[in-house]
Amino acid sequence: MSSEHSQGHDEHHQLSWWRTYVFATDHKMIGLQYGITALFFLLFGFCLMMLMRWQLAYPGQPLPVIGKWLGSANMPDGVMLPEFYNQLGAMHGTIMVFMGIVPLAVGAFGNYIVPLQIGAADMAFPRINMVSYWAFFVGGVVMLTSFFIPGGAASSGWTSYTPLADIATTGQTFWIIGMVCLITSSLLGAVNFITTIIQLRTKGMTFMRLPFFVWAQFVTAFLLLLAFPPLEAAAILQLMDRIAHTSFFLPSGLVVSGQPLEISGGGSVLLWQHLFWFLAHPEVYVLILPAMGVIAEILANNTRRPLSGYKSLVYSVLFIGFMSFIVWAHHMYLTGMGTTISAFFQATTMIISIPSVIILTVFFLSLWGGSIRFTIPMLFALAFLPMFGIGGLTGLPLGLNITDIPLHDTYYVIAHFHYIVAPGTIFALFAGIYFWFPKITGRRMNDVLGHIHFWPSLICMNLIFMPMFIQGLAGVSRRLYDGGAEYAHAQGTLHLNVLISWSAWILAIFQLPFIFNLIWSLFKGPKSNDNPWESTTLEWATPTPPPHGNFVKIPEVFRGPYEYSLPGAKTDFAPQCQQIVT
């Protein structure tokens, strides 16, 4: 907080290149930095998975061409070693969740859109915002570096269960340090978001006039603020176990590779799981709530009618936020923590499904009687609804103690949560990119390429994850290096691995039109006006692209967020800043 001397002077003079693009404090530039970095990590995490899919479809066969590049320590003669498979699995989860989706959904969309939608000139703490991005960046670099150290990256799963993670190779220490950076980044971001939304709403922007996207980000920020610190505590304890040789998570009498461990013992393995899932269940809602926010904006805009039940959405999202802190142990039914505790968490889990169903129902009802425009963002938003529906409903058997026991840790679980985050959240984020691209760049994206991106992606996503339900119901465990080839009960579903893998690789090919579209439209796309979608919310009331300070004059708000097709009005949309004439 030292550059106060420049305050008041820097209004008109040009900021240096470094201050504009690298150590930026403008929320829009930070949002773009987050977005580009997160898209890179999403692609990278996807590549890790594509490597794993080769081993699952063709276990023990050498991977042509690429296999040789990955070094003899990982893939001698192109054949994947089990240790490398474990690294890929752990890092795929970590990268996708903490370095891909959260930074894209919260860091990028939240940073760029929230101040615009509430009519603010910037975030409340621009410099803290910058530190937040760079903490994320450093965390990402630490995680990537861990692939190149002896023993490779973390390999104990994205959950880093102890005692395995306590005795794992150095990559696990890198994982912890990287996580501490990512947690710091999220905390700073969360403080900033909540303060911004409460303090910087423009005149007339009451809480019940906030676009649903802002509500979703608001609740998400609270989850990040309050759920991440216990994981930080857990990470500190695991770091102590690894570096100072304490026994927080190591029980007495542990034998590793035939050798008794020289430890004081007395630790609790379950403690790690409790602390981890205390974060990681709210984290699930961190992954989905911003996506729901994006979907709400796009549905209202493309159905040309108000959402049916804005207040239900708001109360549901608040209720989800609260309940998400008391459902964590439904990930732990198999640990033997006791039936009483299981019963409690089973009840809370059933309760939390109610607001999620309300939200989805409101979205479906909002389609009723609308004059739907099938734009590219709308296609992704429409696909989100059934995909999220499948993901959500298949979660119910996992929330119930008795049905979870046979399904736990099988491919069924993978299919369930990937339906929520892949064709769910990631589709919503694609929708958001297509939707806000004209505002951010001043140019429109190509529709034909959008269709080439959307339809194959939708088909491939289902061909990847639907067969996994079948494998999971057959009892195939999710962490098998050979995809179940050595297990009798898996034999009937092994052929599906080939289908899944090819679908994953084809899915990758059909992301190329998106990447091309993104870059090509940036330079060559047709010019867009300030409000190409004829939308009501405040971000469309700025010049395009929004300048430093966002608005020509900070607008005043007179209406709710989704006043479409008002009876007797000249246009079918009434922007929030349009005065009500009586």
Add this chain to the structure above:
Amino acid sequence: MSEFIPYIVEEREETGLYNAKMGIWLFLASEVMLFGGLFSSYVMMRVGALHWPHGSSILNVPLATLNTLVLIVSSVTMVLAWASLRLNDFKKFRLNLGLTILCAFIFLIVKYFEYTAKFHHHLFPKTSTFLAIYFTMTGLHAIHVIGGIIVNAYNFGPGSKMWKTQPHRFINRIEVSGLYWHFVDLVWIFLFPVLYLL
């Protein structure tokens, strides 16, 4: 940048808060969850342990009592520093903030002697679960004390120039760092009985 942002100095009417005050309360809420996670871990470790030593049989209670007093005094001087600024007495502010920083250093020095005495008797974090949680929690707390020293030292030294240019904003800054400092004290008020006395 900051020229666009309202409520840096004055308060927003509906909330009665300026931005930084809201920010620090949120940050402290996350800190409560951080230490809350560790205190919960302490409870779980202790409930699950076959035997758990009485804190006073291993740790030095008189030194910790001294440290408790030192921190309480530092909290008082922190408030006095803020109050002096409100009364427009910059000299008294410097004195009180200086005393706060001094107390923080005394706390760390006492802590250093406590730690080295343990190491001298071959008591390390790996020796027992009790010592593990003792070193982890007091260590994390000490890091927070160091953080407080850095913030206060900045406001004592180069940061205090702001008093000339934006006095109201500087008072806010002292209030915010004061809130943080009280929290650090409060954590110790919980740590002391839990680790040393129970």
